Amino acid sequence: MYITIDEEDKRPVYRQVADEIKGLIASRELREGVALPPVRQVAADLGVNLNTIAAAYRELKKEGLLIVKHGSGAIVSTSSAQAVRKDADLRKPLRAALAQMVLAGLSRSEVLAAVDEEMRALLKNHA
Amino acid sequence: MYITIDEEDKRPVYRQVADEIKGLIASRELREGVALPPVRQVAADLGVNLNTIAAAYRELKKEGLLIVKHGSGAIVSTSSAQAVRKDADLRKPLRAALAQMVLAGLSRSEVLAAVDEEMRALLKNHA
Amino acid sequence: MYITIDEEDKRPVYRQVADEIKGLIASRELREGVALPPVRQVAADLGVNLNTIAAAYRELKKEGLLIVKHGSGAIVSTSSAQAVRKDADLRKPLRAALAQMVLAGLSRSEVLAAVDEEMRALLKNHA
Amino acid sequence: MYITIDEEDKRPVYRQVADEIKGLIASRELREGVALPPVRQVAADLGVNLNTIAAAYRELKKEGLLIVKHGSGAIVSTSSAQAVRKDADLRKPLRAALAQMVLAGLSRSEVLAAVDEEMRALLKNHA
DNA sequence: GTGGTCTAGACCACG
DNA sequence: GTGGTCTAGACCACC
Numbered sequence: 001m002y003i004t005i006d007e008e009d010k011r012p013v014y015r016q017v018a019d020e021i022k023g024l025i026a027s028r029e030l031r032e033g034v035a036l037p038p039v040r041q042v043a044a045d046l047g048v049n050l051n052t053i054a055a056a057y058r059e060l061k062k063e064g065l066l067i068v069k070h071g072s073g074a075i076v077s078t079s080s081a082q083a084v085r086k087d088a089d090l091r092k093p094l095r096a097a098l099a100q101m102v103l104a105g106l107s108r109s110e111v112l113a114a115v116d117e118e119m120r121a122l123l124k125n126h127a
Numbered sequence: 128m129y130i131t132i133d134e135e136d137k138r139p140v141y142r143q144v145a146d147e148i149k150g151l152i153a154s155r156e157l158r159e160g161v162a163l164p165p166v167r168q169v170a171a172d173l174g175v176n177l178n179t180i181a182a183a184y185r186e187l188k189k190e191g192l193l194i195v196k197h198g199s200g201a202i203v204s205t206s207s208a209q210a211v212r213k214d215a216d217l218r219k220p221l222r223a224a225l226a227q228m229v230l231a232g233l234s235r236s237e238v239l240a241a242v243d244e245e246m247r248a249l250l251k252n253h254a
Numbered sequence: 255m256y257i258t259i260d261e262e263d264k265r266p267v268y269r270q271v272a273d274e275i276k277g278l279i280a281s282r283e284l285r286e287g288v289a290l291p292p293v294r295q296v297a298a299d300l301g302v303n304l305n306t307i308a309a310a311y312r313e314l315k316k317e318g319l320l321i322v323k324h325g326s327g328a329i330v331s332t333s334s335a336q337a338v339r340k341d342a343d344l345r346k347p348l349r350a351a352l353a354q355m356v357l358a359g360l361s362r363s364e365v366l367a368a369v370d371e372e373m374r375a376l377l378k379n380h381a
Numbered sequence: 382m383y384i385t386i387d388e389e390d391k392r393p394v395y396r397q398v399a400d401e402i403k404g405l406i407a408s409r410e411l412r413e414g415v416a417l418p419p420v421r422q423v424a425a426d427l428g429v430n431l432n433t434i435a436a437a438y439r440e441l442k443k444e445g446l447l448i449v450k451h452g453s454g455a456i457v458s459t460s461s462a463q464a465v466r467k468d469a470d471l472r473k474p475l476r477a478a479l480a481q482m483v484l485a486g487l488s489r490s491e492v493l494a495a496v497d498e499e500m501r502a503l504l505k506n507h508a
Numbered sequence: 509g510t511g512g513t514c515t516a517g518a519c520c521a522c523g
Numbered sequence: 524g525t526g527g528t529c530t531a532g533a534c535c536a537c538c
Contacts, residue, residue: 009219012451012537019223026226049538065230090228092136095245096146097220099153102249103192104217115242118222122229139513166526176515181527189443197266198522198525263473266522273477280480303523319484344482346390349499350400351474353407356503357446358471369496372476376483393528420511430530435512452510452537 001030001037005046013048017056025065025076028125036066036074128157128164132173140175141182148183152192152203155252163193163201255284255291259300267302271310279319279330282379290320290328382411382418386427394429395436402437406446406457409506417447417455 003020005013024030036042039057043050057074060066068074101111130147132140151157163169163184170180184201187193195201228238257274259267278284290296293311297304311328314320322328355365384401386394405411417438418426424434438455441447449455482492 007448007450014537019226022230023222023226026229051538055537090224090231090233091241091245093220093224093227094241095150095249097217097224098242098245098249099150100220101217102246103149103153106217108246108250111246112242114218114221115225115239118218118225119229119235119238122222122226123235141513165524167524176517177526178516178528179514182513184526194261195526196261196523197527200525268522273480276484277476277480280483305523309522344478344485344487345495345499347474347478347481348495349404349503351471351478352496352499352503353404354474355471356500357403357407360471362500362504365500366496368472368475369479369493372472372479373483373489373492376476376480377489395528419509430532431511432513432531433529436528438511449511450538451512454510 001042003042003046005048014052014055014059017042017046017053018059021056021060022063022065023122027122030076032076034076036076038073128169130169130173132175141179141186144169144173144180144183145186148187149192150249154249157203159203159205161203163203165200255296257296257300259302268306268309268313271296271300271307272313275310275314276317276319277376281376284330286330288330290330292327382423384423384427386429395433395440398423398427398434398437399440402441403446404503408503411457413457413459415457417457419454 001021001024003017005016009016011019021030021036030036036057037045039053040050043053046053057066057068061068061074065077066074067077098111101114106114128148128151130144132143136143138146148157148163157163164172166180166184167177170177173180184193184195188195188201192204193201194204225238228241233241255275255278257271259270263270265273275284275290284290290311291299293307294304297307300307311320311322315322315328319331320328321331352365355368360368382402382405384398386397390397392400402411402417411417417423420434420438421431424431427434438447438449442449442455446458447455448458479492482495487495
């Protein structure tokens with residue numbers, strides 16, 4: 001499981017980790033039922049505190065993406081797709097991301113091209 | 128100037144306000160040279176402390192979107208477009224937003240429809 | 255008397271004006287005894303409030319560079335040179351300016367070249 | 382970390398602190414990767430409010446000189462040098478500082494000696 | 509323990 | 524009347 005931490009990134013480390021795992025699940029590089037590596041191993045790999053990774057897993061569990069089985073690790077929830085959020089929650093980050101790009105001077109077609117590219121990456125493992 | 132604060136939102140209030148104003152500038156509801164309402168008025172309208180809004184304005188000033196003239200208010204910078212370019216990766220927030228939607232179970236076409244809708248809203252005031 | 259105001263500049267307008275006049279005196283483009291243009295005219299030329307220019311003149315008077323004769327305008331003080339400041343006051347801005355350049359990656363010789371260039375401009379009207 | 386606040390100085394306290402730290406970084410008394418003292422400690426040492434120092438750190442973070450890791454302190458950015466380049470004109474503060482010295486009656490050689498002395502102090506820790 | 513945010517309210521600087 | 528700064532003190536988020 002390839003994850004990287006960006007020191008310059010403003011988000012807290014645990015969110016970065018959670019978001020990256022979320023991305024891996026969305027793109028099906030991590031499929032339903034698959035076991036995630038132990039918290040301690042990920043922590044060691046990334047050189048961060050154990051608590052930080054534990055917080056990331058806890059976050060994903062709260063969002064319904066992970067099933068954490070005490071004593072035997074965490075697996076990707078079989079119902080991860082249903083971990084649906086309210087439409088508003090989905091729209092706000094989308095709007096902010098698009099507004100940022102428009103402000104940066106990107107044209108409509110440039111933005112759409114970027115969206116298309118990202119969607120391809122996300123969906124390349126989907127049926 | 129219509130702005131709302133969402134208590135559920137995890138971003139700090141001053142960031143929410145800054146981001147909303149950024150959105151208004153991107154969609155040209157606030158155009159270059161236009162004066163923003165006084166800090167104190169916005170604070171009163173939203174029911175938050177003066178300092179919180181002052182922090183939002185300072186943020187936008189630092190990002191080059193606002194020109195604040197001490198004693199005579201703040202106006203939208205004439206170079207607001209270029210200002211954002213130096214801001215880090217435009218892709219990261221986009222990717223995160225799209226991943227979230229895919230995870231929520233939205234199909235490719237549903238996502239694209241949402242993107243299209245938001246882009247229309249953003250660009251409706253553009254030449 | 256050529257003065258320009260930079261809207262992007264962080265300094266208050268009255269300080270920008272005062273500093274520019276100070277530079278003109280230092281470089282002897284404005285010589286001792288010479289009359290400065292009326293506050294109203296400068297204000298009109300620059301398109302700023304009369305009080306702003308008045309504040310700039312007041313500032314320069316306080317620093318001993320100008321002699322303001324009530325009802326008959328202001329002239330450059332004959333003892334403008336003696337309007338000396340404490341050494342510390344002179345060093346702090348110098349140190350800050352140099353530190354900024356060093357941080358920006360300029361080499362020692364590049365910094366010295368810049369200093370030399372600026373000194374030439376300042377001293378070109380000196381005996 | 383030796384920092385002093387000058388009540389006579391017209392700059393706000395948080396700017397003074399930020400500028401002093403900037404100077405320490407430029408002169409490599411604070412090197413890349415080094416941890417800065419906690420906000421609360423600096424505040425206590427200088428006898429000012431916590432928020433004032435927090436503002437200084439936030440300033441330096443925005444300028445790219447500091448990497449602040451929430452919960453585990455702030456360190457000097459590894460790319461602190463490039464960070465400053467984008468900051469506005471390097472010449473304006475230099476010109477103002479030199480003009481001030483010339484006005485004070487310092488001769489060309491006296492000014493150059495002062496510059497030389499400051500440059501030595503700044504560069505004494507450089508390779 | 510660390511930094512971050514927010515409030516309430518005072519006072520200053522600018523135009 | 525505008526924005527800016529600072530204090531005092533509470534509470535939250537992160538590691």
